[in-house]
Amino acid sequence: MRTIHRIALVLVIIGAINWGLIGFFRYDLVSSIFGGETAGISRFIYALVGLSGLVCLPLLFEPARDVEVDRDTRGLRNVNYGTEFGEETDLTDIKDYSERKKAEEKK
Template sequence: MRFLNSLTLTLIIIGALNWGLIAFFQFDLVAAIFGGQNEFLSRVVYGLVGLSGLYYLTRLLYPIGEDPVNRPTRTSGQVNYGTEFAEELDVDDPTPHSLQTYEEFRRPTGREED
C-alpha cells in the first residue's frame, strides 16, 4: 500500500509540474518526451496521472494511514497512574526497590524503631 501511495503521489506531482509548464511557458513536457499529445505513451501518462488524482480524492475520505477495509484495532497502552511531579510510594509492592524506597521514605522522620 505504501508503494501505491508513493507511486500515485509521484504521478500527481509530475502532472502538476506539467500543467505548471503548460500554464506559464506553453510547453507540454510529457508531449515533448513522448512525441506529442496524441501518441500512445503520452496518453498513458495522462491517464495514469488522472487515475492517481482520482485515487487521492478517495484518500481524502480515508486518511492515508488508515485502510478502510482493514482498519487497525485500537489498543490501549499501559496506564500510568503516577503523579505529574513525582512517583507515588507504593507500600504494598513487595519488590526490593519499593521496600528500599519505603525505608528511605521513613528515615527522614527521625523516628527510631525498637
C-alpha cells in the same frame, strides 16, 4: 501510506508540474518527451496521471494522524516572576529617581 498511494502521489506531482509548465510557459513536457499529445505513450501517461489523481482523492478526506506532543503542565498555574538566578530586583533606583523628579518639579 501504502506503496500504491506513494506511486500515485508521485504521478500526481509530475502531472502538476506538467500543468504548471503548460500554464506558465505553454510547454507540454510529456508531449515533447514522448512525441506529441496524440502519441500512444503520451496518452498512456496522461491516463496514469488522471487515475493517480483518483487514487489520491481518499487521501484528502483521511483524518490527520495524531502527533504526540510532550507538554510540561507542571508550571502552568505557578507563575514565577523571579529572575533566572533567583536574584531580587533592586528598586532603590526607582525611589531615588521619583524623588529627584519631584524635586525638579518643585523648582
